[in-house]
Amino acid sequence: MSGERHATAEELLAVRDGEGSAWAKAHAAGCAECGGELYRLEQVRSQLRALPAFVPPRDRWGVVAERARRERRQRRLSGAAGLAAAAALGGLLLVAVQGTRPDALQAQTTLRSAMARSQAMEQVLQGVDPDARALGGEAAGAVVDLQRRLETIDARLGDPAQWGNDPASQAQLWNERAGLLSALVDVHTTHVAYAGL
Amino acid sequence: MADTIPLAEAQSLVARARAGDFGALEHVYRAYERSVYTLARRLTKTPEDAEDVLQETFLEVCRSLGKWRGDGSLWGWIRQVAASKALMRYRREKLRATEVLADDAAAGSTVDVPLRLDLEAALERLPERSRAVVWLHDVEGLTHEEIAELMGMTASFSKSQLARAHQKLRAWLGEEGAGR
Structure with a gap:
């Protein structure tokens, strides 16, 4: 070399x-x-x-789980509040466009009622503390399905193009949302898989 | 480090966790807590820092599970989160500037101070940034490009850090021909 x-x-x-x-x-x-x-x-x-792994000196899962639950609860509540605010804004725009015609007022009443139903179910779901318990296989699967459907509804509610100026369509979405929340409450309180809406 | 949860099981656990099943999340935590803590111990200064990284990593995992695409290793994704948290801590402490000085001082000592350390002690003695590069590349198998992205440096910087770190380890481990 x-x-x-x-x-x-x-x-x-x-x-x-x-x-x-x-x-x-x-x-x-x-x-x-x-x-x-x-x-x-x-x-x-x-x-x-080949160096040995370190073992954490303390179990941090309790702290992680508690903070994650709190954050998830806050996200869900702020998400619902955001949707309601968007719906209220949509209602204001509708009244501005259509004035105070009796059918427009009726549609607004129906919409407000559907929103109130959804918000009430949201509160009930918070009350059962869905994050507090681990669910079994079938019930967990049902929750996954319901959550996905809920996400779809929320996405549609968050997109005014989906319901335009039609309060009836919007009210229907809020009613579907309330139904899904109700099914979620059932699964969490009974731990039994929901057969479907 | 091998994945402890097979891909199909990981996909199912993550789907359940995203739906709010904390039992599934705990399963993921238990499977990877040691790996994350070990990585954090190698990339941070103190056991307390490593514990914080462990906690921050799994909180981020709880928040961002949806970002895992499900087609790659779950451990690979969690490792990326953990390394990022550990290195963020390092950056936050603004050690970069002072470590350059410490790095140079340590480089001098490889020639002047006759040492014979075991591998654990030698690794511990490396400057934090060099140790991170050695661990991420040689043990965790990250490429220099991946390390560069995590550390906000270039791949060639990662390569030279690795080479310098190995020269120091060589000297500290008491190998023949340390002056190479």
Whole structure:
């Protein structure tokens, strides 16, 4: 190897990782010193991987779960409040557009009633503290399904293009939302899978 | 580090967890708490910092489970969250500037101070940033590009950090030819 430089540590590490240059690979294969260094780098990596794992000194799950439950509750409440605010704004716009015609007022009353029903079910669901208990397989599956349907309804309620200026369509979505929340309450209180709406 | 939860089971657990099943979340926590804590111990300065990273990581996992696409390793995703939390702590403490000085001082000591440490002690002695690169690359198997993204550096910086760290380990471990 006289007249040829040795490979640098960075070059040998690249060879070790299967990424080295053709020159570095050939050099490490032919140079006893660099070959030895390459072997040593492989050994250090093996020894690092064999170091024992650390064990957490305290169980942090209780703290994590409690904070996660609190955050989830807050998110759900603020989500429902946001939807209600959007619906109220939609109602104001509708009144502005349609004036105070009797059918428009009737539609607004129906919408408000559907929203109130949904919000009441939201409160009931909070009351049963759905995050507090682990659910069994079938009940958990039912919750997954209901939550997905709820997310779809919420997405439609959050998108005015879905209901335009039609309070009846909006009221129907709020009624569907209340129904899904009611089913969720049933699953959480009975721990029995819901057969479907 | 191998995944302790098979992919199909992980997908089912995550679906249940997203629906509010805290039993499923606890299962995930129990499966990975040691791995996350070990990673955090290697990337932070103190056991207390590592405990905080463990807690912050799983809170983030609870919040962001929806971001896991379900087609890759769950451990890979959790590891990414944990490494990011640990390195964020490092950045927050603004150690970068002072560590450059500490790094240079340590580099000098590899020649001047005759040491013979075991691997655990030698790893502990590395500057925090070098130790993080060694651990993430050699043990966790992250590429230099992935490390660069996590640390807000370049891949070539990660490569040179790794090389320098291995030179220090070589000297501290008392190998022959430490002056190479």
